[in-house]
Amino acid sequence: MGFLYRKVFLKNKNMNKKILTDTFQFVSYPKPIKPPKLSKYQRLMTKKGRKHKKSLPSISSLKKKANLLFSNFIRSRDKYTCVLCKFKGDKTTIDNGHLIKRSSKLFLFSELNCHALCKKCNYKDWKDGTYHDVYVAWFIKNYGAFPYADMVERKDSIKQLKRLDYLEIIDKYDQKSWTIR
C-alpha cells in the first residue's frame, strides 16, 4: 500500500475504499535498495574507514592472506593430489603450482594458471626446463593450446597488484573456501 493512500484514509475514516481508489491513484514506491554489505576489508577502504589509518592492513599482510586463501582453494579444488605425478598428499606436502610463474602478476591468482603440485614436481618445474615442458604439455592436453598461448602473451600486462586487488582476492576466496569444505 502506498503512503499517499494511507495518509488520506486515516484523515477520512468514514470514506470507504471505493471512493478513495476513484479519487486517488495509488502510487507504488520501489523498495529502497540497500547498499550491499561490505566486508571487513572493504569497510576499511571507505572514506570513514580511511580515517582510522592505523587499522588499515599493510599490503604485505594482505598479500600473505590472499596467497594463503587462494592456495588453500586451489589445493582443495585439486583434492591435494599432484596433477603431474598423481601423488596424494596434504597441506604440508602439496603446493599451489603456477604454470606461468609468480612474476606474472596478472596470473598470480588465476584459477586456470594454478594447480596442485607436490613439492618435488614444483621444485623440478622451477629448476628444470624440460620438466616445465611436461607441465606445459599436461596443461595443453587438459585446457588446449590457445589458453596457454594467450596466457604467455598477456603475462606481463600488469606491473603490480594494488591493495584493492588483494582485498578482492581475499573476499572472493574467503567465501569460496567456506562452500568447498
Ligand SMILES: [Zn+2]
Ligand atoms: Zn608431483
